Amino acid sequence: MDKVVMHVDMDAFFAAVEMADNKSLRGKPVIIGGNSERGVVATCSYEARAYGVRSAMPTYMAKAKCPSGIFLPVRYERYREISNKIFNIFYEITSYVEPLSIDEAYLDITHVDRSPLDIASFIKNRVKEETGLTISVGISYNKFLAKLASDWNKPNGLKIIKPEEIPKILFPLTIGKVYGLGNKSVKRLNNIGIFTIEELYKLPQDLLTEFFGKFGVAIYERIRGIDNREVQISRERKSIGRETTLASDTDDKNKLKLYIEAFAKSISNTMESKSIRGKNITIKIKTVSFINHTKSKTLSHYIFSQEDIYKEACSILEELELEEKIRLIGVSVSSFKEDRVEQLSFF
Known part of the structure; x- marks a missing residue:
């Protein structure tokens, strides 16, 4: 049986919880991270993102970009409470759940006797009913492609990437979409004229290995649809x-x-x-x-x-x-x- 991996990502999670708890905030540029000039943005609503506000941005910069922004402090315990409710829904489907963070996880649904679309609809509907939040879901045959799919049409997205679509479906995407390529790596590749996955695809494996060491092999394989990482059901807290x-x-x-x-x-x-x-x-x-x-x-x-x-x-x-x-x-x-x-x- 071919592997089926699902990646689930809660949309603008902290901000979404605040808007669910306080309906007057809906549709407004909500920015989580406190109001101090020396603070940093934890996350923000999509309305705030339209102004160019991003996670990890200094608060003073976020205020400059979005003067009408509503700045709220982090309420981590509340977010953890909602996260636990959502993860309990995941565990109703399968025990093969790999938490990545408070708002993100992989699920291995290979042996679940329901169609991937049925499972995705079930999760999305239950999350909406129980928390009022939306969640984006990506489905494919490995972790890299499932994560890529969940980000395809956020918020409230659902995307399946099939084996026969690889590699062409990836070609128009920017190299920043490749899991493992950080800003520094992207800049290094940009400096030699590589901006899209199609351009990256044309580079020989030896060159990527020269650029990134052993990790270059993983990059070479991922853009060809190869990712053998398993969904880890127990993750030791580091x-x-x-x-x-x-x-x-x-x-x-x-x-x-x-x-x-x-x-x-x-x-x-x-x-x-x-x-x-x-x-x-x-x-x-x-x-x-x-x-x-x-x-x-x-x-x-x-x-x-x-x-x-x-x-x-x-x-x-x-x-x-x-x-x-x-x-x-x-x-x-x-x-x-x-x-x-x-x-x-x-x-």
């Missing part, structure tokens, strides 16, 4: 972290430690709820020049408490030489193990 843009730039480590203290408490609560410990601590900073720096420390033992996370993160901070003021700081914990014994002894 890290738990928190970060924030500071209210004002600073190089005062004592002030930065106040943020670390709050992060340590939040991270510790999350780790305790999941019964896990970690032994790798990372500090992330962004300077006023928008340059990111990270520094990590691997411990000889596992930790989860607020006090330990705070202590180790502060020790890393003390080792950093702050040559210019900081506008963002973050802390994350990784290298986890489960902590079942301690959890049982608690009860």
Whole structure:
């Protein structure tokens, strides 16, 4: 049996939840990420996108592009609540669900005894009925093409890419549509006159390997419809972290430690709820020049408490030489193990 993979993507998810909760926001340029001039856009409605607003754009720039925009803070717990409802619908169809983020997943529906279109309609209708939101669905025989299909006619899209359509259906698309090609890679290819997938298709595999190393083989295969990645039903969480843009730039480590203290408490609560410990601590900073720096420390033992996370993160901070003021700081914990014994002894 040929594989059937579905990629589902919730449309402008954070903004859509806000509009579902507050109907007066519908049809308006809603921008999620807070109203602070130093903030960053998390996501925005399609009405805001029409003004050129995009995710990860500084708030001051979003305000300049969209003066009529409605700026709202992130309500992550609410978004997680709605996300859980939607993922429960996915699990009614199949247990082969690979979450990619809070608003995106792959489903392997190869062995589901219903047609792909019937499954897509069922999911879209249930999501609409239970949450008031729309979702875009892409269906194909591998992950790369399914993800490409879900983005084909957003929002509320539905697209199937069949084997006989490859590679010609891909040729008009820009190379930025190829999963794995980031902005830097796209610019490198643009510099040698490659802008569309059709132009990329004509390049020999050896040249792509020279450009991108082993990853060049994956690029060469994907635009020919080859992607052997399986839908992973268990995805190990790699890290738990928190970060924030500071209210004002600073190089005062004592002030930065106040943020670390709050992060340590939040991270510790999350780790305790999941019964896990970690032994790798990372500090992330962004300077006023928008340059990111990270520094990590691997411990000889596992930790989860607020006090330990705070202590180790502060020790890393003390080792950093702050040559210019900081506008963002973050802390994350990784290298986890489960902590079942301690959890049982608690009860």
